[in-house]
Amino acid sequence: MTSAGSSTALSDGCLFDGRFARELAEMAIPWQADEAPDPQLLVLNEPLATALGLDPGYLRSAEGLRLLTGTLVPGGATPVAQAYAGHQFGWPAPRLGDGRALLLGEVTDARGRLLDVHLKGSGRTPFSRGGDGLAVVGPMLREYIVSEAMHALGIPTTRSLAVVATGRPVLRETTLPGAVLTRVASSHLRVGSFEYAGGTGDTGLLRRLADHAISRHYPDAAEAGNPYLALFQAVTAAQASLVAQWMLAGFVHGVMNTDNMTISGETIDYGPCAFLDAFDPAAVFSSIDEAGRYSYRNQPVMAEWNLARFAESLLPLFHDVPEQAVGMAQDALGAFRRQYSAAWSAGMRAKIGLRDADDAVTSPLVDELFEILGAGRPDYTSFFRGLAGAARGDSDAVRNLLPEPDAFDAWAERWRALGPDAGMMDRVNPAYIPRNHLVEEALDAATAGDLVRLGRLLEAVTSPYDERPGLERYAAAAPDGFGPYRTFCGT
Numbered sequence: 001m002t003s004a005g006s007s008t009a010l011s012d013g014c015l016f017d018g019r020f021a022r023e024l025a026e027m028a029i030p031w032q033a034d035e036a037p038d039p040q041l042l043v044l045n046e047p048l049a050t051a052l053g054l055d056p057g058y059l060r061s062a063e064g065l066r067l068l069t070g071t072l073v074p075g076g077a078t079p080v081a082q083a084y085a086g087h088q089f090g091w092p093a094p095r096l097g098d099g100r101a102l103l104l105g106e107v108t109d110a111r112g113r114l115l116d117v118h119l120k121g122s123g124r125t126p127f128s129r130g131g132d133g134l135a136v137v138g139p140m141l142r143e144y145i146v147s148e149a150m151h152a153l154g155i156p157t158t159r160s161l162a163v164v165a166t167g168r169p170v171l172r173e174t175t176l177p178g179a180v181l182t183r184v185a186s187s188h189l190r191v192g193s194f195e196y197a198g199g200t201g202d203t204g205l206l207r208r209l210a211d212h213a214i215s216r217h218y219p220d221a222a223e224a225g226n227p228y229l230a231l232f233q234a235v236t237a238a239q240a241s242l243v244a245q246w247m248l249a250g251f252v253h254g255v256m257n258t259d260n261m262t263i264s265g266e267t268i269d270y271g272p273c274a275f276l277d278a279f280d281p282a283a284v285f286s287s288i289d290e291a292g293r294y295s296y297r298n299q300p301v302m303a304e305w306n307l308a309r310f311a312e313s314l315l316p317l318f319h320d321v322p323e324q325a326v327g328m329a330q331d332a333l334g335a336f337r338r339q340y341s342a343a344w345s346a347g348m349r350a351k352i353g354l355r356d357a358d359d360a361v362t363s364p365l366v367d368e369l370f371e372i373l374g375a376g377r378p379d380y381t382s383f384f385r386g387l388a389g390a391a392r393g394d395s396d397a398v399r400n401l402l403p404e405p406d407a408f409d410a411w412a413e414r415w416r417a418l419g420p421d422a423g424m425m426d427r428v429n430p431a432y433i434p435r436n437h438l439v440e441e442a443l444d445a446a447t448a449g450d451l452v453r454l455g456r457l458l459e460a461v462t463s464p465y466d467e468r469p470g471l472e473r474y475a476a477a478a479p480d481g482f483g484p485y486r487t488f489c490g491t
């Protein structure tokens, strides 16, 4: 490992810290990234770089690419592989950890927030088990596209700073070009991190991890009568809100294992994720999710299930008497359904332009709308975007998406009588999401060396509410022959 040794490599104001590595050494194995034989920058998030105090021009240089791939370790940074456990498809895995990733360190951004800089695809670590520690261009660009789209939609998420092709061939079903994603997150603390700490039986470590999480994400919890219960309550509220936002946007995460659920409430680990095309509550895109555990409609229930695992890990911190601790956990978890429902209903009221209307009026209207969606299965995103047109008196765009629009016409008459706010609808119903056929098209082209389509898609999805001429194909539903769509875990 080399050290930059001076601040000349980094613009002013950016200083790496190794806080996680220092405070939670039992869960951090100092490690180094593999050399990239021929690094080529595929995409750089210049606004994010600037917000982090990193000069985009520097990041594009040969030295900058070494920083982005982890082979040049800046002063103050201690790259580590983080330990975590997890429940994968319901089954406990006591030792997962960063098998192909490293936490480079933390930086403070322009707004004073402490953020993790993390590398995905940086080589084998002590957690790699049978894996090669590598990642390939397609899935890393997919994470870049979808996470930046989610951010632009206003949904909490990890961010993507860059994808660098390493020049290393990676053996999958065929040989594919290797890549490293440089990811930024408010932390990489996961439910699985707590399962790992809890599993060691070392309550002191568990407490230190919880204190670290409180200090980074929920400082108010430190003032509560029971700070650890307050931490659990805060994470429950954050996840209820997050998953409601996924559902409203038609996002399917695809692999909601407990190691892929953050304590911060940010979406993390974009693998086999996808947005709904035609509305389908049972939609599953992941090729490995045969039972549909993580289908679109199951996401709230799965989030609650994961939070129950989180509570179990925290029990020794809730109360010395196990029965009391369990009662406290059950009471706290009971809030999830109420919070989720309230967040979803409020979001749906905004989507139909009646944000400030009484729920007693809108709730039956929304139920009826979902009957129409279930029967007609229109393109989910186009339907809601088109609904603003119907609020303005032109229902054609929406009616054309429905095989039998009569029920919609009757619904729309009652809805319009309530005075939906079309301008507000344009601000919450996106015109552009990373549509599956467009993502595949951009990834195929980029894997073959053509980055033009990637650039256009990013241009569309990073301003999702602002409909612009020339981008019509980015707002259009998938062509008839497309689907059923299958996605694969990002290995």
Ligand code: AMP
Pocket (backbone or CB within 6 Å): 096, 097, 098, 099, 100, 101, 127, 128, 129, 130, 131, 132, 133, 134, 135, 255, 259, 260, 269, 271, 489, 490, 491
């Ligand atoms: P994921 O499905 O990406 O959430 O990963 C689950 C676990 O598998 C984590 O511990 C990853 O670090 C590990 N993993 C995934 N892909 C690889 C790989 N190519 N090499 C080593 N470990 C991997």
Ligand code: MG
Pocket (backbone or CB within 6 Å): 259, 260, 269
């Ligand atoms: Mg993961």
